[in-house]
Amino acid sequence: MNPIRHLLNGLKREWGKSIRRQLAWSFSLVSLFVFMGSVCFFYAFQRDFLYEQGNKNAFALARTLSFSSVSWVLANDLVGLQEVIQGAEESVDIKFAVVLSPQGEVLASTKPEYIGLFFSDEISRHLLEQQPGPQKLVDESNLVDVAMPIQSGNHLIGWVRVELTRDTANTVLHEIAAGGLGLAIFLMLIITLIATWLAGGLTRGLDRLAGVANDAEHGRSFQRQDINRIDEIGVLARHLYRMLDTINKEQMARSAVEQELRQHKDNLEVEVQQRTEELVHARDAAEAANRVKSDFLANMSHEIRTPMNAILGMLYLAMKSEMSPTLHNYLSKTEGAAKSLLGIINDILDFSKIEAGKLEIESIEFSLDIVLEQLTDAIVFQAEKQGLEFLIHHDVNIPTRLIGDPLRLGQILLNLCGNAVKFTEAGVVELSFSGQSVSENGLTLELCVRDTGIGMTPEVQNSLFQKFTQADQSTTRRFGGTGLGLAISKLLVELMGGRIWVERSQPGQGTTMCCTVPLKISQKDQTQQHELLEKTGPLLKGIRVLLVDDNEISREILADMLHSFQLDVGIAVNGEKSIEQLQAASGKPFDVVLMDWRMPGMNGDEAIRRIRADSSIQPQPKMVMVTAYGREEVMKLADQAEVDGFLIKPVSPSTLLDTILSVLGRGRVFGLGEKDRGEITSAVALNYAGAHLLLVEDNEINREFAVDLLHSMGIEVDEAVNGEEALAMVQQRDYDAVLMDIQMPVMDGMEATRHIRALGKKPGNARFSTLPIIAMTAMAMAKDAEKCQQAGMNDFVTKPVDPDRFKTTLANWLKEKKKNLGEKQATETIPQISPTAEVTTPTIPTDLLALKNLNAAQGIHRIGGNPAAYRKQLYRFRNHYSGAIDTLQALIAEKGMAAGEEYCHALKGVCGNLSANDLFAAVSEMGSLLKQGTMPAPSDFKRLDRMLKQIIDEIDDLPGQAVGFSAGTTILKQDEIMAKLLALASLLKTDLGSADLLLGELRAGVTDTDTKQAIDDIAEKMDVFAIDEACELITLLTRRLSGTP
Template identity: 35%
Template sequence: MTAFKDLSIKWKLMLLMMLTSCAALLLACLAFMTYELVTMRQTMAQELETLAGIIADNSTASLSFKDTKAAEETLATLGAKPQIMAAAIYGPDDAILARYLRPGAFPGTIPATPEADGYRFAARRLALFGPVLMDDDRIGTVYLQSDLSLMVARIQRYIAIVLAVMAASTILALLLASRLQGVISEPILDLVGATRLVATEKNYAVRARRRSRDEVGLLIDGFNDMLSQIQERDRALEAAREALEQRVEERTRELLQQLAFIQLLRTVAALANETTTIEESLRACLVAVCGSIGWPVGHVYMRPPDAADRLIALPVWHLDVPHRFAAFRKITEGMVLKRGEGLPGRVMESGRPAWIRDVTQDPSFPQARLAQDIAVRTGFAFPVVVGGEVAAVLEFFTTTTMEPDEKLLQLMAQVGTQLGPAIQRRRAEESLRRSEEKYRSLVANIPDVTWTSDSSGAIVFISPNVEKVYGFTPEEIYSDAALWFGRIHPDDVEAVKGAYRGLFESNRKFQIEYRIQRKDGAWIWLYDRTLGTYGKAEETYADGMFTDITERKHAELELQKAKEGAEQASRSKSEFLANVSHEIRTPMNGIIGMTDLLLDTRLRPEQREYLDIVKSSADGLLTLINDILDFSKIEAGRLEIEPIDFSLRDCLDNTMRILAVRAHGKGLELACHVLPDVPDAVVGDPGRLRQVLINLVGNAIKFTERGEVVVRVESEAPTSEEAQLTFAVSDTGIGIPEEKHRAIFEAFTQADGSTTRKYGGTGLGLTISSQLVEMMGGRIRVDSRIGRGSTFRFSVRLGLQRGRTLTPEPPPPQELRDLPVLVVDDNATNRRILEEMFEGWRMKPVAVDGGEAALMALKNAARGGRPFRLVILDANMPGMDGFTLAERIQGERELQGLDLIMLTSGGQRGEAARSRQVGISAYLTKPTRRSELLDLIMTVLSPPAPGRRRDRLITRHTLREERRRLRVLLVEDNRVNRAVAVRLLERRGHSVTIARTGREALDLTRTRPFDVALMDLQMPEMGGLEATAAIRHREQVTGKHLSIIAMTAHAMKGDRERCLAAGMDGYVAKPIQADDLFQTIDSVLSRSPLEASAERPSAGPPPARRGELFDRQALMARLEGDSGLLSEIVELFMKSAPGLMRDAEKALHGRDAKALERAAHTLKGMVANFGARTAFEAALRMEKMAQKDDATGARAAWASLEKEMARLTKALVKLAEEHAA
């Protein structure tokens, strides 16, 4: 292939033509020979088939008679066919009947048995099997074998002919190619010749001759065009070369100038770095610039640091001939130029270099006349910029007039740029020097000692004043590392070393106080703190300072002693107050109790009046005692807020109900207005909130003769975790003078300043309330005027219960939707409260302020086809009271069938009977609970049960009676707890079934239906949580739901959440309070399982009075005064407690933590029923110790519990005997 590439175009064309022609001819011959070969094979096969047919026809007789001889004779005729090598005739049994072999043929070429009919080519021969038929029946087979000699001979003749034709064609192609290649090669050779000529002679005027218009002709045209362009380019290059030489000369001159300028910049930079002051740097710059450009005069103006628009001429000059320019220097020095004045002022104003062609002709040049006398003509100046401001201006002058040189000005601007950082650095160095001097002076005079330490703890710098504090000089500390850590107090050294390690290992700054021994042996206190770490030269350092606080420590010690003395005095005071309180309470309880008993007997009016005064005075004194104790706790800082989950509306309802008697006794309206968006499920201290409200509302009632007292509650955009609630207590009382607004929050302040003091003072209540509100995250304030009433406002922050809805109650019944109701009340606040309540229940309320308006509204509604279904009446209204209005309504024919509900503030004797007489359906005293009013309305609107008439007045009492009787499952293993719960439930008419273990409860719920289950948590066999989980798992199949309420004496944080998470619906804490229990049952049965839970979980039994083992009053209140039940549970306690104590003692000695925990838990629940706080706490401590497997702590708790149980047993026996007597 390489040899072909190297051939000339002539030979390449000839070879290509010859090869192409021969290849085409060869392919044609091969195709023809292939066709002939196929045709010949088919012809031979046809001839052999014909011959076989002839032999078969002639062999039928010999085969029929098996005449071998006749068959051989038939085959012998094949001798006339020289190409037949062998033949054979096979009989019906496939045996050879006769055969034929060409002389010289090998006998083995005939197959022993016939094969399939048809011909087949083998190596150098053609074989054929054919049938011998007679009457279309096969009687034998004919076999013929022929050689291929005829076909081979014919192929050889064809090959000879093809070779001859190929040779002739090649010779012809060679002759034609040698003649035709010249058409292509000759123009190319001409082009090559022209190319060689151009290459050797460099003569681009040569042109190649074009012979044709084909591609070669186009190539020659392109070549000639290229030569023309090269010729033109050479001419242009020649001209460019000449211009370049000229520019090189110019660039060389410019480069030399640039090098001179660079040298100037280097000189300026070097001189600026070598000099030590700003003035020296500027003077060196003047010398360098004047020497470089050859100008004789250079001068500096500087902007003072305290002036932003003035330049002062400095005594910094360069003068080639000093005496010649002495007068110019004299008049210039000390000159002050404003911004824009003179050449320097213009530069300062623009911040760019400036040029004056002839200063003598420039009117703004101050020294123009003098410059003319000394032949100063052209001048320029450039700025030195530091921090974006012009700090100095350098001006230069020459004695000749020169046109402005922009390049020179640009170069000088760069000189100013180079000089700026140097001046800035000099200023920084000067400032640093002054700062260092100031720092050293400050360090030498401040009491704090500053230090620097490396990572090993060695002091590498310490301020000189360390000698005053420590007694050692800095040099002594540097030379001996042990003078620092080695003299730290042994009790403090590890803490100090740990602080230093944390500083260098974690960059954790520290503040630490420790003792160290001075040189004179005295121990002093140091307050040491670090400022942070930094790296320098692959080493880490830390800066810090310490202060001698020995005097402060002595003062703190004295202060601690004084504080302990004050605390002891406070404790003594508190104990004294508690003792006095207890001593006062004992006779006061007797006074109040006996007074209550006397008031229940028949008395003359005069006697009842005296006893009312006695009871009022005793109640006031008891309230004062409680306030004094709270005030004492506040002063001592021991009053705490205990946040728990509670219902805000229930808390407010209970508080209003307590105060309602006092308000109604004075004929006052008492209302509580809680806006709908106020959350209900909150977290806080309901007791302290109730205390504040009772105080504020109580004061409002006390200072109000007529009108109303209203509590309003609003919410200020609650978040997901807490709400800010604002409470406002408004009254229509006497009001408070503005000058006493602050004083009323002080102890024992008289709001009524008159001599007679009709209303009395505020006592400690407002002072305590103010402190409580602040502890709950708010503040209290008052808005009041004389004769216009008062409004006390306070705000508190309350948490929101997790997993509880913010709405106070479930959606209202569908029956109330769009129900028209008329509200009749002369008090606007009451109307608004009822309107909002009814609108929340999707009712259609209309409110009017009196009887006449009510009658008109009722008649208009009836005539308009939209009559009212329900009327809510206020009993006490001016003009026409509620009872009169009810009579008028019943007397109107068109108003028959209305349900009337009477709300009264007084609850006076005889009102219920009068309500029945005038046809009122229901009667309720204010304040009313939302749930109570809803139950009342639903009872009024619902039809009576079949077979029963509703002819009696519906009241709060009848509502309670009509509640459904429940089937209650009580799951409790403690006999005392069971007895209390069973008696309380059966008193309310409920059916109780008892299970003693979780396993029994599981079996009972499988076979019997229950409305609610009260489930203890810790029981043998199966606990309450496990039983609840099993019940809930079973309910997934049945689709039912049993309401389960947890009962536990755990009183531990997280108990309520664990119960709800286990699938329980509510939670009550032991000891069981009747109100809490039934309120929880009502809540669980009326709400969805997710919403139901006890609102006020108890933290344990109520505290007993001082000196008492248990709270007798709380116990009797819990048992609802049932002496029989008291005797029963005391008897159960006497039977159960000894066995439980033995179980606990056995578990304690056997180190069985689980058994000890179970026994302690049971004992804790048992004593909690009696309100025995001390015994409860001892059992709780033992339970916690058992949970922690703390044997030592458990033994200590056991000793305390054993002692308290003995005391409790004696007290309970005595109590039971007293009640039995």
């Protein structure tokens, strides 16, 4: 605490203890203030008087010297003049006196050393500029400096300057101050003694009354004090004695009543004890019944979930087959209802487990990033479907490795964020978290979920966390749900030692819900901030990033992350502003642009194309597309716009930093996360083809679902119904992996795995030690995963099986089937790009470099560095788009500007792929006009037609109009055809040049008539740049080849 404040508080306490002290000190302080005020007033008066007298003396002396010096100056007699000035030394307080010529030369001075010098200080210069007359040059507390002119008639012949000290005046003032202060202190002491004596007489009666009251308070007998006064103290004494008499009478009456109550109490205690015993028996019976109910539900988990998982699996397979739109609609609604039913069952079982006391809270080390990543996977699809942005506000100062229960923490977050998405029709759902009470060993994690949804009334908030509770019946009908989610979250938070509450909510204005969860910190942890910057500090120096996003919350989140990496960050709220900033930043260009996709006016892909086509923006920054919507569509648009990187909201700090460093070519410091593996799965899909797995599952429906799913992936499957059969089958055949159920009759999955690993310890059986065994279980607790690992399993997938996560897990563990796909062929089929490999620039033919209206070098780079493939794309463009402007005008005339805008969108995508940058920019502008409902002028169409014809003419002049591909004589097997088809589908979205080469291999290696015709159909779609339709044909062909309906 501040020492001064502590002293004041102590004085205040002492002040309030005694009225006598208050009166005495009040008189003393008042007298002190009066006396000190008087002294100060007298001091100020005397100071002004003495200073004014000193000023008058200075002017008088200067005037005398001026009169005396006239004749000497006129006679130019400096010796006589010096004698006049020297006589001034006898004056009191004189510091110096000088005679100056009009030019400032010292003619005479009390200090002879000044004679002949010129005063050049500011005061002297100011004096020489003044008209003749008295001048006060300095008037300060320690001196006064004045000047008088020396005149002969009206003619100025010099100046007399006199400077006096105020030593005498200041000495007098000090004596006045000392005497006044001493007198004030003396008088204050006299008044203090008198005030103390008077106050003692006034308070003596009060002290005696206080003693009487104190004795009465503690029940002691007291003696009435004779206070013969008629003032207020006497009145107080009489009232006090009457009050004490009344209290005494009331105490006697109360004692009599208490005696009667004690007699009644003795009789009532017997009755209360009897009733209490009856209530205890009733409560125990009710709790026993509730425990029986909860035990029953908690133990039914496996039996209830198993058929539901089978239903969901079969629905997934059924919806992959060809069917009518009506049937697909029925099955889609059935799948939605089944998932809702499974969610209800899970909620009821979890709540029952908590009530039964069977739900355990774990304390294990986990990564908060992984929990948030899993949350994003579960939430972002529904948010995207509703047109919402799901954002996570990361706190980089929170440690990455924590100790707690990640499964239950994720369940709490899923309930809160899922509710926010469910009850929000438009806007944003934002999850933010921060560390509270952080110490070396632990912290309290505070999580807040804010939405822009329907909000709640205060009445609804009061009952929000009760079980089976929603806002009202209309809410249940409109949004569905059991009303258990928040009740479960509340119980889980409290089991983990935290609390949950509604921070803010108003009807129609959204809701903010918060909770706290105490967690421990792993001893080997570092904060995200330290971990990221420690690895990347040298790589971040000097990087400038332009952040483009129309959503204020999203901008703030990403800007905070970028600032935490100590980057130089610029902000733009839309595509137009970003272009303006990039053009204006030519002197200090941006290195990276983070461009949001969906923005009003101009989407991100269009803004990127305009930036790429703008020659004034040099050097070109690296472009990273950021989006929360339509991932496949946006990835395709981003690829056409030639982006360097791609980020999906919500963005984590590590992913953001890794992407920036990657696009700048400064290396990567992080491994692949779950999302990265998920995106890679499709690229390595050919690894599935020809693989041979053993499926061990006792439930027939689950087994059928898994078999069909694996067959759709081109995987050969053998089946076993229990661990004993599996143990025999792995010894008879070499499998690439085993999918093992946990709970089975005869021998469960754990026991079977231990036996298989035991086989690997025998000589010559090394394959059993390295055989991937993947558990399939409905139990997702960390301790269950640990048991699987201890038994020898490599990984696990949870039921109900999510097909995408299932494929991702297999991609991590399946080996390539080398007897069907050699390593060389697999490497040729999918180009492998090393992050650190040097990029070899292809030799570009001179005829392509000579193209004036096409950037051939850029186009060849975009198509994978293949000049022959680029040449073929040019011929395709000429064959299909030479009349594009006529087609565009006809579309607008027949179907309106919306159809014209769609055609412009497709045309500019093709122009972008070929790097026809000028035509791309012109088509983009016309598309923007059509999108705004403005009909372009006829001159605009003529300009576009002229630009297009220039490109067509250049293509016509190219030599070698027929470009073919060498078709080898190698005949492909069915699994090889499927592998190449899967690779072709992936390359169509990323590398058209490599896709053309791979299509040539397929045409040359296929002999079956039907398959050859299907491949020709795919080639026709590729010739007209109908990429989506070509991919659909590839999907149909792979299903037919694999036997999947």
